[in-house]
Amino acid sequence: MKKVLVILLLAALGYFLAQTFLEIPLGENRIGDINAQKPTAAGYYLSNTKEKSKVANVVTAIVVNYRGLDTLGEVTVLFLATTGVASILYRRKEEEEEVERLNLPSSNIIRTGARVLFPAITLLGIYVFIHGHLTPGGGFQGGTIVATGFLLMLISYKGFNTNHNIMTWVESIAGLSFVLIGLWGLITDHTFLGNIPQIGELNKLLSGGLIPIIYIAVGFKVAVELTGILDILLKIKPKK
Numbered sequence: 001m002k003k004v005l006v007i008l009l010l011a012a013l014g015y016f017l018a019q020t021f022l023e024i025p026l027g028e029n030r031i032g033d034i035n036a037q038k039p040t041a042a043g044y045y046l047s048n049t050k051e052k053s054k055v056a057n058v059v060t061a062i063v064v065n066y067r068g069l070d071t072l073g074e075v076t077v078l079f080l081a082t083t084g085v086a087s088i089l090y091r092r093k094e095e096e097e098e099v100e101r102l103n104l105p106s107s108n109i110i111r112t113g114a115r116v117l118f119p120a121i122t123l124l125g126i127y128v129f130i131h132g133h134l135t136p137g138g139g140f141q142g143g144t145i146v147a148t149g150f151l152l153m154l155i156s157y158k159g160f161n162t163n164h165n166i167m168t169w170v171e172s173i174a175g176l177s178f179v180l181i182g183l184w185g186l187i188t189d190h191t192f193l194g195n196i197p198q199i200g201e202l203n204k205l206l207s208g209g210l211i212p213i214i215y216i217a218v219g220f221k222v223a224v225e226l227t228g229i230l231d232i233l234l235k236i237k238p239k240k
Contacts, residue, residue: 053195055208060133064211068193072178075218079175082225086232114156121149129219133208139215143222150227154234162231167224174221181210181217 045062055061063071128135129142153160185194196209205212 139218
């Protein structure tokens with residue numbers, strides 16, 4: 001009897017899910033149909049993004065605004081993955097031992113090059129997630145670029161260390177900012193992560209309402225989390 005009841009419940013759930021999915025206007029959308037009475041999802045984004053979100057990059061509006069809750073979930077998954085990797089790989093140093101970083105000997109040319117490239121790579125990553133609402137890129141891409149710069153320094157300088165306390169604070173503030181912005185949208189626009197497009201002017205750096213602020217928070221969070229993983233992966237205990 002229990003099996004029959006479970007099967008009936010699953011069948012009812014599957015029916016309603018399939019019905020909901022079939023009602024979503026997905027699929028190809030011709031240019032002439034963008035302003036149709038019932039445009040597809042793609043047509044709606046293309047015809048309403050600039051007016052409603054004040055964002056030049058449609059992809060950014062979709063990722064951070066229209067499906068911003070899903071992006072928050074992706075950031076949460078990254079945080080959980082980072083926490084899991086850190087919990088598995090982190091090795092607490094004992095009193096008589098010191099944690100050393102596993103790195104190959106690097107020449108003066110490599111160290112000098114790393115010192116020159118590090119600020120340029122960091123600025124590039126910051127530029128990418130600050131201008132994510134205007135150009136291709138965004139928080140995930142820019143944060144990864146910043147983490148790449150730190151990786152270059154970690155493998156080039158044995159004495160280069162990251163402050164995990166500061167990284168924890170930056171990560172916490174970035175994640176909290178994302179949630180608070182979402183709640184602010186819920187209060188002002190009655191929608192979680194609802195945007196305020198009145199802030200700024202289209203095609204300007206100060207445009208897109210809260211979307212660029214969200215991307216900046218995501219960029220810092222991704223950069224810190226990836227840098228922390230790389231730092232832990234490069235550390236081993238010395239042999240006795």
